[in-house]
Amino acid sequence: MKLSALHAESRASLAEGRISDADLDARLLVEHFSQTTRTDAIARPDLSVADDKVAAVRAAILRRLAGEPVHRIIGFREFYGLKLHLSPETLEPRPDTETLVDAALERLRQSPASDGALRILDLGTGTGAIALALLANLPQASAIAVDISADALAAATRNALENGLSGRFQTTLSDWFENISGTYHAIVSNPPYISTEELVTLQDEVREYDPAKALDGGPDGLDAYRSIAEGSRKHLEQDGFVCVEIGYSQKADVISLFEGRGYRLLETRQDFGGRDRVLVFAGS
Structure with missing residues (x-):
């Protein structure tokens, strides 16, 4: 079958199935499973694709038409310039x-320790996305990546190795701070922040394919923030900071929770859609 025909057939199938971004999803799936490139599609449309491909x-x-996310099908996702492999127990980095990462990078580059050895703790690391993105941009830094899932830590370890960052990256199986020692210049986390009740309202692609324990933040969605606020203080360097992702409506609640434990808000940052997404706190 010609490559151009395979692209056209795939686009048409997804469009007929009312898949959003049908053109992009079709391109990603065709390129990955036919082992061709975008350049091939433009310059060699008559390229013959083997029957098995x-x-x-x-x-x-067919998997995409059944609702499986495209990046789950191909097994990886690009994040901050890194190729990150997914596993059943990792959240798909978005x-x-x-x-x-932007907020943490700016502060770490301004840290008094920026010309020495920066230490980063990534809580609930999943694929290792946050820690690895920071290491890729901070050659003087090292990171400890924490998760309660051995499967997630195996995926993070693979991602560190394949991105050439394994020498400065370690994993620890831990329920938040349970098995953590030492102090860090940055404690970062994209924790579970969806309330248990709200889980049923999520898109099928999220609810059915992202691991529930990476989404479920407890009855009010704030359980993880309580654990992070309680445990971070004794693990922060004097000029260290805590940087957390939040749900779009959680800004006031998370600020109140941290300030009630003696932290000081340093920054609020919005995402690409203009929603409150990241909060940065100093330990005092």
Whole structure:
């Protein structure tokens, strides 16, 4: 089958199935499973695609039509310039979380320790996205990545290795601070922040494919922030900070929670859609 025909067939199938971003999803699936590139599609539209690869593309299209997210199908997602492999127990990293990386990077570059050894603690690391993005941009930094899932930590370890960052990246199996020691210049986290009741209202692609424990923030969505606020103080360097992602309506509640435990708000940052997404706190 010609490559151009495979692209056209895939786009049409997804469009007929009312998949949003059908053109993009079709391109990603065709390129991945046919092992071709965007350049091939433009410069070599008559390229012949082997039958087994055509079958693989069609199987992937059926999975997408059944509701499976495209990045789950191909097994990885780009984040802050890094290729990150996913696993069943990792949250799929999303562009809004790059806002947290931006905020943490700016402060770490201004840290008094920026010319020495910066230490970062990433709580609920999942794929390792936040920690690895920071390490990729801070050659003097090291990171401890924490998760309660061994599967997630295995994925994060693989991502560190494949992005050339494993020498400065370590993982720890821990329920928040349970197995953590030492102090850090930055404690960062994209924790579960959806209330248990709200989980049923999420899009099928999120509810059915992202792990529930990476989404469920308890009855009011704030359980993780309580754990982070309680445990961070004794693990912060004197000029260190805590940087957390939040749900769009949680700004006031999370600020109140941290300030009630003696933290000082340093910054609020909005995501690409103009919603409050990241809060940064000093320990005192």
